[in-house]
Amino acid sequence: MDNLSHSLVGLAVGELVQRSLPAEADPDRQRTRRRLMLVSCWAASNFPDLDLVLSGNLPSPLGYLLHHRGHTHTLLFGIPQALLLIALLWILWPGARALLRASKPARAGLLAAVGAGFLLHIGMDALNSYGVHPFYPFDARWFYGDMVFILEPVFWVAGAVPLAMMPGSRFWRALPLAGLAGALAYFTVRGYLHWASLAALLAFGAGLALLQQRAGQAGRQALCAALLGALGFVAVQGAATRQGQAIVADHLRLRDPASTLLDTSMTAFPANPLCWIFVSAERNERAGTYRLRRGMVSIAPSVLALDACPAALSEGASPRHPQLVVNWSQETSLARLRALQANNCRFDAWMRFARMPALGTDDASDLRFSTTPRGNFTTLPLDRKNGQPCPAGVPGWGYPRADLL
Structure with a gap:
């Protein structure tokens, strides 16, 4: 986060x-x-x-x-x-x-x-798709929540509003609240938040402000309501991501029944349980390949179709695809992936992080992060790293895609 x-x-x-x-x-x-x-x-x-x-x-x-x-x-x-x-x-x-x-x-x-x-x-x-490994060294696996966007305004409102309502001066109460509301409106206008999300966030904030005003200097009602609201949002997101993964699995099963779906990474839109970006990993052992796909899915297209999702985070959705669209796909040789992991110690270290390893001619990238503002920060050059000294002190995290290796 x-x-x-x-x-x-x-x-x-x-x-x-x-x-x-x-x-x-x-x-x-x-x-x-x-x-x-x-x-x-x-x-x-x-x-x-x-x-x-x-x-x-x-x-x-x-x-x-x-x-x-x-x-x-x-x-x-x-x-x-x-x-x-x-x-x-x-x-x-x-x-x-x-x-x-x-x-x-x-x-x-x-x-x-x-x-x-x-x-x-x-x-x-642990709530987003980046992952953590909290039980290391007893368990080296990564755990992925795939539920909440890494910049989540629900948490901003839950934390900020009760605190902002505690100063005695009206001015010092109004100033941070106005700043928060202005920031949420700005992100909505810029296409990161849906207007319905903005309305829900403002209503949530207004309710917390009223509770805190009634609670006074020692009351805990607003703080408890804020934390319970945040937990409720996480629960809704958890149910939504499971529904989204089921939709993706059904779609891919029809599209390529010969492949085995290994994993589906889900990235939420901010304060929005309906719009999701997914990246899937499939393996076809008989063909000796694995395939990555990246796309968008709406879990309730009758309520919010893909082309109505916030534009700044959307990836090629159109009215022709109201529920699911695949925007990128790559099929790669398992032999090449395994050879790189066996013969290139830097790539082997990188595979201790990569959940969705996309191989290019000269580099490798984790497909989960292909649309960040600064490009894909996971990109590892391959050609000029072969034969170089192996990095020392590589942590012993588990391989997220051990099922491909």
Whole structure:
């Protein structure tokens, strides 16, 4: 997920932890404790992304692909990260240190806020098609949620609105709310959000604002409603992605009954459970080939046909294809893929990330990321890498496409 989502949800959960604890007898300690809960949960919700500093340990693009969402995004290595964060807060924040020495609720709250922040980060990252491997080293497999777009405004609204309604001044309440509404409207005009999604987000935000206004300085209703709303959205997306995968499977079975469908990666549109981008991987062992396809699917074309999906993310949909369209297809020799994996150590390392490996003449790319604003950041040159020294320190993640190797 984007760090704005991580931050806003982390702050909201930190505030919820604070409001769930018994109040401190001293008002100054109460204010310090609130700041501590907010800062600690916010920091924990972003801390695992410090793995970006490790990207230089492997040649591009392997450093980013294999180290981002790497060891810092595992449950086991979350423990030393949490201890490090708590130690930094203790050393660098004298007021928090004095509070923690004197207050048992503050100590319990700090543990809850930091633990929740790390679990939130891994859990939110698990929702999209990029994937995580949270159980490493006990289980090296990648896990893919395929449910939520990597920039998800539902989380922005859920985290930001209750927090924005807490300042006493009307001006300071209105300013962030207006900024959020303006950003959502901008993305809608630019074709990233559907107008119905904008209306739903504004209604969700308005409901949270009213709840928070009634909750007052100590109430938790709006924060709980925000988190429950976000969880409900994730549940709807989970059901929608399964329906989309079933539609794709039925279509491909009719199109090529000789092939075995191995996997279907699903990428959601923001705040939209109906429009999806899919990438499928099929294997035809008898022919010695595998095929990748990329396209779009609407799970309810009578409600929202493909050509009505947000234009900025759409890929060649037309009124002739209201439910499903395949925009790109490639059939590749299994022998070539297996030879590259056996003889090219850089390609072998890359295959520890690639879920949808598309082979070109001189390079390889993961087809999930073919339409990002900066191009496909997964592209690995093949010709000039053969015979070069093998990269050291390649993590032992499982091969997503072991079923092709």
